Amino acid sequence: APLAPFDLVIFGGTGDLALRKLLPALFHRYADGQIVAGTRIVAIARDTQSDEDYRGRVRDALAKFANLDARESQSVEGFLSLLLYRRLDLSSDSGWPEFSAEFAGDERVRVFYLAVGPDLFGVVADRLQSHGLVSPKTRVVVEKPLGKDGVSADAINDALARVFAETQIFRIDHYLGKETVQNLTALRFGNALFEPLWKAEHIDHVQITVAETVGVESRAPYYDKSGALRDMVQNHLLQLLCLVAMEPPSSLAADAIRDEKLKVLRALRPIVNGNAAQSTVRGQYKAGAVDGTAVPGYAQELGAQSLTETFVAIKAEVKNWRWAGVPFYLRTGKRLGERVSEIVVTFRQVPHSIFEDLTDQDPSSRLQPNKLVLRLQPDEGVKLWLMNKVPGPGGLRLRHVPLDMSFAAAFGGRQADAYERLLMDVVRGNPMLFMRRDEVDAAWKWIDPIRAAWAAGAEAPRPYTAGSWGPSAAVALIERDGRTWHEDA
Numbered sequence: 001a002p003l004a005p006f007d008l009v010i011f012g013g014t015g016d017l018a019l020r021k022l023l024p025a026l027f028h029r030y031a032d033g034q035i036v037a038g039t040r041i042v043a044i045a046r047d048t049q050s051d052e053d054y055r056g057r058v059r060d061a062l063a064k065f066a067n068l069d070a071r072e073s074q075s076v077e078g079f080l081s082l083l084l085y086r087r088l089d090l091s092s093d094s095g096w097p098e099f100s101a102e103f104a105g106d107e108r109v110r111v112f113y114l115a116v117g118p119d120l121f122g123v124v125a126d127r128l129q130s131h132g133l134v135s136p137k138t139r140v141v142v143e144k145p146l147g148k149d150g151v152s153a154d155a156i157n158d159a160l161a162r163v164f165a166e167t168q169i170f171r172i173d174h175y176l177g178k179e180t181v182q183n184l185t186a187l188r189f190g191n192a193l194f195e196p197l198w199k200a201e202h203i204d205h206v207q208i209t210v211a212e213t214v215g216v217e218s219r220a221p222y223y224d225k226s227g228a229l230r231d232m233v234q235n236h237l238l239q240l241l242c243l244v245a246m247e248p249p250s251s252l253a254a255d256a257i258r259d260e261k262l263k264v265l266r267a268l269r270p271i272v273n274g275n276a277a278q279s280t281v282r283g284q285y286k287a288g289a290v291d292g293t294a295v296p297g298y299a300q301e302l303g304a305q306s307l308t309e310t311f312v313a314i315k316a317e318v319k320n321w322r323w324a325g326v327p328f329y330l331r332t333g334k335r336l337g338e339r340v341s342e343i344v345v346t347f348r349q350v351p352h353s354i355f356e357d358l359t360d361q362d363p364s365s366r367l368q369p370n371k372l373v374l375r376l377q378p379d380e381g382v383k384l385w386l387m388n389k390v391p392g393p394g395g396l397r398l399r400h401v402p403l404d405m406s407f408a409a410a411f412g413g414r415q416a417d418a419y420e421r422l423l424m425d426v427v428r429g430n431p432m433l434f435m436r437r438d439e440v441d442a443a444w445k446w447i448d449p450i451r452a453a454w455a456a457g458a459e460a461p462r463p464y465t466a467g468s469w470g471p472s473a474a475v476a477l478i479e480r481d482g483r484t485w486h487e488d489a
């Protein structure tokens, strides 16, 4: 449904996130009629340029990043007319009174998107307040990284809390806006089939993989201070883990869901100095080839030697009744062999096999466990791996084959980007897919000791060749337990 005209102000309006993700997402919502004329999208940055200059940049960005079809191309100029550019300096009050005169007021929803470094969140919040730009209908969106550890995250959250109520703060984790991630909730709680099996009694283990082929390239200066654990695990992978592991919430109310996620985070078995070597592997990519193209190593991209990890694998455990003894294997990395993100739930074997004799004659008939594979990207979809008879009049032979539901085939159309859903949720004031402060805290409480353990150990991240699946130690991490990483055959 169309949203009443609103104002969306993007600090960092000329940055990578704005041009690659936010503006294309807003454009698609406009082309679909959800954002209407009268809405103002205001980009803020430090350089001097006119609205027209800025619109030109966005026109280029849309052509590059928005995947326009013929119908949508006709909406570009209309969308650009909603865009304004204003120059503001965050370190002084100059320009702010004029800005406030133009945009203050409490009739319409006003969203401030802070696509700037976290050290500036407090500064921007204070200026917004002192210039009268915060009303009950004002919302603020903050991007990760929310600090670099629990202590700095706390300071940032305090600074935001001085100006905004918790219900006005939208901490974005774009993984929560991905279609398949939302579908996980639909599958778990909209079907009678899975929930009775969704526990240690029937599930052997869970794998969560977010593999990227990209390197860090121009983001090296940011990335080197972060590393894969903070960049991906603290937020995206832990959020996925929470959605798999949480108890059924009583409703879709934001706090009902967030309460359940929080309990999972608090039940994670701590990884500390004593068990970090057993439960974690870090790696850093060296030169290699991805998709047949030679690529440099991380240190070359950074231009310096570094101990920052670009890969991490973790064996996590959720210490509660439902999940006792069920490992959650997490792994994520840059410059891996393939871009694939998926959640794999592996069920336990049948208690007794009546097919033993078959297996002697035809080893491929060996029973394999059922697996539910949720493919986040690319080729979003769900597969349920089952044992089936090979058709034909010959003897009984079995194979492991998937029931395969591709989102594109089942629903057709364009897959909306996560930011489209999330930005509209902010305007509507629905915080369900955003992180509450206590979740962020709990996630850092689990992450910080891992980093401390790594720092205390003498080991450097293990090298892996770009284009591989990470250091061999990550394979050993799961094989020690008699399991293997899922490969979609």
Ligand code: BG6
Binding pocket: 174, 212, 231, 232, 341
């Ligand atoms: C971001 C990380 O949050 O997520 C990036 O900072 C990463 O390092 C990106 O590349 C991955 O997002 P997606 O949607 O491409 O899987």
